[in-house]
Amino acid sequence: MRPFVGENEVMEINMQLANKHDFTVDNIEDLTKDMRAELIDGQIFYFATPSLEHQELLGNLYYILRSYIEEHDGSCNVYVAPVSVWLNQDNKTYLEPDVIVVCDPDKLQEDGCHGAPDLIIEIASKSTQQRDYGLKMLKYRTAGVKEYWIVDPLKQTVLVYWFENENLNCLYSMQDEIEFHLFPGLNVQLLEN
Numbered sequence: 001m002r003p004f005v006g007e008n009e010v011m012e013i014n015m016q017l018a019n020k021h022d023f024t025v026d027n028i029e030d031l032t033k034d035m036r037a038e039l040i041d042g043q044i045f046y047f048a049t050p051s052l053e054h055q056e057l058l059g060n061l062y063y064i065l066r067s068y069i070e071e072h073d074g075s076c077n078v079y080v081a082p083v084s085v086w087l088n089q090d091n092k093t094y095l096e097p098d099v100i101v102v103c104d105p106d107k108l109q110e111d112g113c114h115g116a117p118d119l120i121i122e123i124a125s126k127s128t129q130q131r132d133y134g135l136k137m138l139k140y141r142t143a144g145v146k147e148y149w150i151v152d153p154l155k156q157t158v159l160v161y162w163f164e165n166e167n168l169n170c171l172y173s174m175q176d177e178i179e180f181h182l183f184p185g186l187n188v189q190l191l192e193n
Contacts (some may be wrong), residue, residue, distance in 0.1 A: 006048055021043075026089040036082060039094040040135055047096075047128070053153050054098075054123050061099050061121055061151075068186045069101075076103040076118065081181065084112025085120075087143040095136070098123045101182065116144035119182045124152040137161065147182050151190065158190065 012044050017130040023044040028037055036047040050058075058080055065078045078101050085095040101119035102108055120140055122132045140148050141163050148161040151174070162168040172178050174191040 002063050009048070025094050028094050036096065040097055040131075040139060042092040042150060045128075048125065050123075051125070054125060057123050057151055057153065061188070064184075064186070064188055065101060065119075065180075066160075068183055073185075074103075075105070077105075077108065078099050079113075082096070082154050084110060085117060086114045087116060087139060093139070094137075097121065108185070116140070116146075118145070119147045119149075119180070121151060122152055124154065126154065129154070130163065133159070138139040147180065156191065 011104060020043065023039055023042050025039060027044060027116045028039055031037060037169075038045050038047070055179050062078060062080045064176075069076050069078060079100065080096050080098045084098060085097055085100060087093050097117070098118045099121035100113060100117035102113050104115070106118075107113050107115040113164070120129070122136065124132045128176075129152065131163075137148060141161070146162070146164055146175065148163065150159040152159070153174070156174045158174055158178055160168075160170050160171045160178065160181070167180065175189065175193050177187045180186045180188070
């Protein structure tokens with residue numbers, strides 16, 4: 001099977017697979033190295049090749065978080081996709097968030113994070129935005145993720161969920177200074193005014 005590259009092609013394939021919920025982690029492991037997919041409650045979702053804008057945002061967020069943690073002698077670890085996140089103790093859910101921060105070293109194993117990361121950032125694209133805003137948000141909240149960001153370059157927004165106090169959930173412009181709840185005092189501005 002050839003790798004999926006375009007957003008429209010991936011969206012079409014994912015729609016064809018929408019009614020199938022019998023996939024397992026074995027199906028993910030059988031993919032070729034140039035193919036990426038996630039598994040949510042037995043439904044498989046393929047990824048398109050990320051855009052340069054996506055990769056630049058990903059790199060900047062990683063650098064900001066990594067630098068902050070190192071400067072403050074923090075014990076948390078930050079990782080970027082593809083890194084495996086096993087939210088459930090089953091073989092029906094396997095995720096690869098764009099950025100994760102894990103503060104409990106007991107959750108980290110050679111094959112990824114087992115349990116809920118403390119912070120997850122997803123960079124939405126045309127083919128992922130519906131999942132990022134809906135299904136993944138619910139999965140992350142239920143699993144115990146503390147903070148979840150959806151960076152949406154198409155809308156030029158950042159939606160920040162702080163699941164420990166949902167009164168603090170907020171929608172920002174990418175030009176706003178946004179503070180991480182997990183790291184008070186750490187602010188980021190993703191686009192300059």
